[in-house]
Structures are given as structure tokens and as C-alpha cells.
Amino acid sequence: MLFELEDVTATRAGRVVFEGLRANLAEGATGIVGPSGVGKSTLLRLLNRLADPSAGTVRYRGRDLREHDVLALRREVGLVPQLPALLEGTVADNVLYGPRLAKQDADVAGSLRLAGLDPAFEPRRADALSVGEQQRVMLARTLALQPSVLLLDEPTSALDDTTKAAIEATLRNLRERLGLSFVLVTHDLDQAARLADRVLVLEPGALSEAPPVAAPNA
Amino acid sequence: MIAAIHLGLEEVAATLALVAVAVAVAVWERTDLEADIAVAVARSFIQLTAIGFVIEAIFDNDSILWVALLLAVMVVFGALTARARARRVPDAFWVLLFALAISATATLALVLALGVFPVKARYLVPVGGMVIGNAMTASAVALNRLGDEIHDDAGRIEATLALGATGTQAIRPMARRSLRSGMIPLIDSTKTTGLIFFPGTMVGMLLAGASPTDAVRLQLVLLYVLLGAVALSTLLAVLLSRRAFFTPEHQLREQKGE
Numbered sequence: 001m002l003f004e005l006e007d008v009t010a011t012r013a014g015r016v017v018f019e020g021l022r023a024n025l026a027e028g029a030t031g032i033v034g035p036s037g038v039g040k041s042t043l044l045r046l047l048n049r050l051a052d053p054s055a056g057t058v059r060y061r062g063r064d065l066r067e068h069d070v071l072a073l074r075r076e077v078g079l080v081p082q083l084p085a086l087l088e089g090t091v092a093d094n095v096l097y098g099p100r101l102a103k104q105d106a107d108v109a110g111s112l113r114l115a116g117l118d119p120a121f122e123p124r125r126a127d128a129l130s131v132g133e134q135q136r137v138m139l140a141r142t143l144a145l146q147p148s149v150l151l152l153d154e155p156t157s158a159l160d161d162t163t164k165a166a167i168e169a170t171l172r173n174l175r176e177r178l179g180l181s182f183v184l185v186t187h188d189l190d191q192a193a194r195l196a197d198r199v200l201v202l203e204p205g206a207l208s209e210a211p212p213v214a215a216p217n218a
Numbered sequence: 219m220i221a222a223i224h225l226g227l228e229e230v231a232a233t234l235a236l237v238a239v240a241v242a243v244a245v246w247e248r249t250d251l252e253a254d255i256a257v258a259v260a261r262s263f264i265q266l267t268a269i270g271f272v273i274e275a276i277f278d279n280d281s282i283l284w285v286a287l288l289l290a291v292m293v294v295f296g297a298l299t300a301r302a303r304a305r306r307v308p309d310a311f312w313v314l315l316f317a318l319a320i321s322a323t324a325t326l327a328l329v330l331a332l333g334v335f336p337v338k339a340r341y342l343v344p345v346g347g348m349v350i351g352n353a354m355t356a357s358a359v360a361l362n363r364l365g366d367e368i369h370d371d372a373g374r375i376e377a378t379l380a381l382g383a384t385g386t387q388a389i390r391p392m393a394r395r396s397l398r399s400g401m402i403p404l405i406d407s408t409k410t411t412g413l414i415f416f417p418g419t420m421v422g423m424l425l426a427g428a429s430p431t432d433a434v435r436l437q438l439v440l441l442y443v444l445l446g447a448v449a450l451s452t453l454l455a456v457l458l459s460r461r462a463f464f465t466p467e468h469q470l471r472e473q474k475g476e
């Protein structure tokens with residue numbers, strides 16, 4: 001099992017976001033849908049320990065998350081946040097940032113290609129990119145760490161339909177080529193159904209199997 | 219030789235007209251600073267009058283122990299005052315207390331060891347006061363900026379933590395900018411001193427009848443001493459407060475608001 005959540009309670013800014021959550025997230029691609037404010041992003045933050053639950057246990061591949069080295073865990077379980085938040089400097093600086101900290105080699109051009117960007121972007125300034133390009137650089141710099149799991153927080157929420165379709169194609173391609181496991185959080189049930197093997201609905205206090213969604217025609 | 223200037227309370231009161239200008243600007247531009255200005259004026263009057271009596275007693279006594287005690291009290295009040303500008307920094311009081319104490323002690327010790335001033339209350343009290351005052355202002359500016367940047371850029375910091383960065387690595391650019399913002403005002407005023415403005419010590423010495431050469435040399439000594447003290451205090455304040463923003467597991471702590 002990729003992640004097991006056992007009676008997990010999460011709080012943020014002194015408010016209980018969800019309480020006593022129990023769920024198993026299998027290897028492969030899991031989509032998590034639910035209304036705004038229900039705690040989808042909070043749940044992802046628990047999975048790579050940007051936050052800890054106030055009660056309960058989260059296990060990653062059978063071991064309590066707290067038993068893992070937190071920095072190594074974050075490299076292995078890579079989170080791509082909802083909003084682009086690149087570092088100052090070039091695209092290459094951003095892609096190399098994580099591997100340099102871990103004293104690993106990195107294939108900048110390869111990571112950019114995997115994220116659907118031309119390697120010619122390497123010397124471009126990160127703050128001069130479009131939102132869609134920034135989103136891809138966020139994905140590329142996470143991929144440069146060669147993660148085993150990707151946590152994707154609303155990966156296309158800020159994008160137009162064309163860019164959204166392109167990012168979705170990139171994510172499907174990544175799964176095929178690298179065999180990564182995904183946990184994808186989205187408010188869009190159709191997108192979850194297009195990208196994930198299994199879709200769960202997060203509602204106050206419960207994470208349950210989503211009703212079947214009609215396959216997209218495209 | 220020109221006679222030293224003597225001012226009565228009526229001359230001091232007359233300068234409140236300029237304070238009224240500052241209050242008018244604050245009200246006009248809704249900067250929400252008018253209460254701060256009133257507190258600053260009242261406190262400066264009471265504190266300076268009180269310290270005048272204390273300094274006179276210490277000068278008469280010329281005891282290093284009393285000097286040290288006075289400077290320690292200044293450090294505590296400096297830390298308390300600066301903390302109010304660093305509300306978003308966890309445990310800011312202790313960080314500031316340590317930063318001010320170390321920078322004042324190190325700077326004064328170095329100045330005495332180099333033989334710039336003799337070990338006498340008449341020199342240590344005013345120089346110590348200037349060092350602590352400038353260190354306090356610079357540290358407060360630096361920590362204010364650090365707290366605000368970390369609050370405003372929490373998303374970018376967490377995105378950087380998610381790449382396997384430690385807390386201190388994730389806020390390195392913010393810490394660097396905070397350090398700069400604390401030090402730049404003094405560096406700029408040092409650059410422009412004599413061209414655009416005459417610093418306080420030099421003005422005071424000239425008004426008191428000292429020769430311009432003596433006034434200039436003392437001012438230069440103080441400017442260079444202050445540069446060192448400000449650099450040390452802002453560095454210590456920023457370095458020591460960085461970790462307080464994170465848990466031992468490199469998670470960004472939820473920050474206090476304004």
C-alpha cells in the first residue's frame with residue numbers, strides 16, 4: 001500500500017480541517033476530489049510532511065511517515081503545489097536546485113522534456129514565463145529529483161483548456177514512461193477520472209470511493 | 219572659542235511644531251503612525267530627561283559597574299522596543315536581547331582594546347548608547363522585513379521545502395534581503411555624511427564649541443564603530459531567528475498575525 005491513513009486529524013490555523021480520516025491509497029494513480037475547503041491540499045501536505053497530523057498515523061509503504069528522514073522523504077514523495085512558486089533565477093537554476101541540495105547529478109534537459117518543455121527554456125528567467133510554463137517548470141524540478149511518487153495539487157487549476165489538455169497528456173506520458181505513482185488532488189471529477197486509476201471523494205470526515213464517471217469521449 | 223549653547227524648556231517646546239508636521243503627515247496619508255509618533259515624543263522627553271540625571275550621577279561616580287548596569291538596562295529596553303516591530307518573528311525578544319548584548323559588548327570591547335577611547339564613564343555611556351540604539355533600529359528593521367517576507371511568501375517557502383530544502387535553506391534569499399534592509403540605512407547615511415547631512419555627534423560638538431577637526435574625527439570614529447555594531451547585531455538577529463520559523467522537521471510554523 002502506498003499510503004495508509006489511520007484516524008488522521010488535521011488542523012490548520014487552529015481549525016480542525018478533518019477528523020478521524022481512514023483511507024488506503026494504493027500504488028498507481030489515485031485522484032482525490034472534493035469541494036473547496038474540505039482539506040484536499042492539507043491531505044497532500046501530510047503525505048510529504050510539510051505538516052503533521054494533530055492525531056492519528058500516516059504510513060508510507062508500510063512505515064510510519066515519522067520514521068522516514070524528512071528531507072529524503074520529500075525528495076522521494078515530490079509535491080507539485082497548486083500555484084507556481086519558482087525561485088529567483090533561470091529555469092535551469094530551478095531544476096538544479098533540489099538535486100544540488102541532495103548532491104545529486106541532474107539531467108536538466110531531460111527533466112524539462114519530461115515536463116513537456118523544450119530544453120531551450122534552460123537559460124530563460126523563471127519570472128518571465130507564462131503561468132503554464134511555470135507550472136511545467138515546477139513539475140520539471142520535482143522530476144529532476146527522480147521521485148517515486150508525485151503529489152499533484154490542482155495541477156491545471158490556473159490554466160486555459162489547451163494548456164490543461166497538454167499538461168494532462170504530459171502526466172499520462174509520465175506514468176507510462178516512468179511508472180510513477182500519483183496522488184492527484186482536483187476539484188474536477190472528470191479530470192480525476194481521466195488521469196487516475198481510482199477516484200476518492202473527500203468529504204467532511206470521510207474519504208470514500210467516488211461513483212463511476214462516464215468515460216470521456218475524447 | 220564660541221560659548222557652548224544653552225537651551226531652556228521653551229526652546230524645546232517650540233520644536234514641537236515640527237512634531238505637529240509629522241503627525242499631520244501621518245493623519246493625512248493614513249499611515250496609522252500618529253499614536254506611535256506621540257508615544258515616541260513623550261517617551262523621548264521623559265527618557266532623555268531621566269537619563270540626564272542618571273548620567274550625571276554616573277559621571278560623578280565614574281564606576282564601570284554602574285556603566286555596565288546602565289548599558290544592560292538599555293539593551294533590555296532596546297530588545298523590548300525592537301520586538302514590537304518584529305511581531306511575526308517567534309521569540310523575537312530573546313533573539314534581540316542576545317543580538318544587542320553581543321554586538322554592544324563586542325563593539326565596546328574592541329574600541330577599548332584598540333585604545334580609541336579611555337575606560338571612563340564619560341566615553342562609554344554615550345558611545346554605548348549610540349551603539350545599542352543603532353543596533354536596535356537596524357535589527358528591528360531586519361526582523362520586521364524577515365517576518366513579513368516569510369508571511370507573504372509562505373507558498374514559495376513550502377514549495378522549496380518540498381524539494382528537500384531545510385528551513386534555513388528555504389528562506390536564504392529572504393534572510394539575505396532582511397540583512398540588507400537592516401544595514402542599508404546606516405551604510406547610505408555613512409556614504410552621504412558631510413554632503414547631504416551633518417550627523418548628530420558632529421552637530422552637537424560644533425554647537426558645543428569644539429573645533430571642526432575634532433568634531434569630524436569623533437564623528438568618523440563613531441560612524442565606523444556603528445557600522446560594525448549594526449552589521450553584527452542584524453546578522454545575529456537574522457541568523458538566530460531563522461530557525462524559529464520552522465519545526466525540527468523543517469515544517470513552516472503557522473505565523474502570528476499583526
